[in-house]
Amino acid sequence: MNDHSTLFTIGQLAARTGLSVRTIRFWSDSGLVPPAGRSAGGYRLYDTAAVARLDLVRTLRELGLDLDTVRRILDRQSTVGDVARAHVRAMDARIGALALQRAVLRSVAQRDSTIEELRLMHDLARLSAQERQRMIDDFVDRVFEGIDPQAPGAGIGQAMRQLPADPTPEQVDAWLELAELVGDASFADRVRQMALAGAAAPRNPGPQGYEPSGVLEHAGAAVAAGVDPRSAEGRAVLDRIVDPGLPAAERARLADQLETFTDRRVERYWQLVGVLNGRPPFPPGVPAFEWFGAALRAHS
Template sequence: MPPDSMWSIGELAERAGVTVKTVRFYSDRGLLPEGTRSSGGHRRYGPDALDRLHLIRSLRTLDLPVPEVGRILDEEDTLEDVVAGKLRQIGSRLAALRWQEAALQLLQECAPEERAERLRLIGAVAVPPSTAPLARFWRRWLPPRLPARLVSAIVDQTVPQLPEGPTPAQVLAFTRLYAFVTAPCPGTGQGQPAAHGPDGGRPAVLYDGLGEAYGLAAGQVRAERSPHEGEALDCFVSAYARSRGTRDTPAFRRRLSGLLAADPRIDRYWDLTAELTGPSEPTPGATHDWLCAALDEQIAHAAG
């Protein structure tokens, strides 16, 4: 390129609408290579430097760090990958800010005598919050040696999704839920359901069937229908019967009712989950209770 078509650092800065200091900064970091040097040793740039400088400025307005801008210019990273990563970072920051805003509102709105406990609950939870402790709780609570795909399905059903814009009440519900699952002995009963014991039959068969039964009962709970016999209850009882290698008979239903009534419960978990997610979608705990009530109702009706 002829020397008279090259620009000095000041001319490039003027054409780009930036300061000489800015051009020198990007040049020194290798983002804006100089075309040549004048006889006096001054930097000279060609017209392509103007396009590159505009691109650098555009990328920097997106708050991309200088090293990432350099990798994009050198085609070591694609713009799509860098933008996707930046969006994830921003999403995480926004989630943290929304959580902090709701937590501050929770403290602002509560009575003075409640603030110490709520501060303790809020302070125990990472920002943005994670549901990983809830997943660990269920993986410990479930019987051993369940197939991995079944464990994953159960965890997906039992661990609630966090709301994108939580209310103060939802923040309180989640912090209490977090405290529940991380306590040394969460719940009012420390035992496991009978189905988890050595006489519980085949837990994998049971939990496969329970997933189907809960799905059938969810529609009934959502519609606020009273517990009653039908397909959902039959599926529920059948899951227990098949897991024990026996038949679904009236006598088995009576025994099952007694076993379920004696099982340890984790009602606190389901109550807090319902507070967190709202009433639109029944929790597995709510559908389990509906099915147990339907079983008891059927037995009572048959006895009467």
């Protein structure tokens, strides 16, 4: 007898695969691993294809797939080679999930995590890549519902659509913080407010009355030096950023605009996305723009 004609009893199949007789019988009764025939005594007999199917079912179940989903996958396979190829794809997914869990455990070992952080990290590590992506997609869909994806500000949603499959400890920490952010309803509301304001803004607004680089340079230096934006020294710094003759109404408009589109948590979001995508870190700029807005209101 060659391997293609070898038949196994359910007990032999259990010994060959390491699965329990009870599990094999349950999967067989569910139609996932049908017997190839029966013995003269009426006992089920399984062929080598059943061995391959059992291994694939076990891998798919370990990935968290329910029996109906496993059945749909198996229904597309016809030969042992088909099953083996599907098994390779499933194992690749399993390897990715294990790599993620390893990265999470490494991060836990390197930091003094709180119980809440540990719980969240454990929950995130157990999610499949599909489920993690769904978490991001739900956030994006909730925040940008009805908003043109090309509108200013909508890029914040697209930027987070990919998470690393095998993150470094630094990326695990960034991912943990990012997961907390997107799960915060107040953050989602703030991002939606910014996205709606960006979508409603004219596409060609004309000169904005200041150079962002000038804000970072002059207001940033004022923040570092502890200059009060309401003081005379603050007024002198402001005059280096905007025309001293800028009308009060225009100063108020600029301050309103800055208040709408300046948010420390949103900037932190972009910093974390940069970590996840392996980009070099950038210094925070929001404090400079907050100082600038306060100075505009104080000297209107």
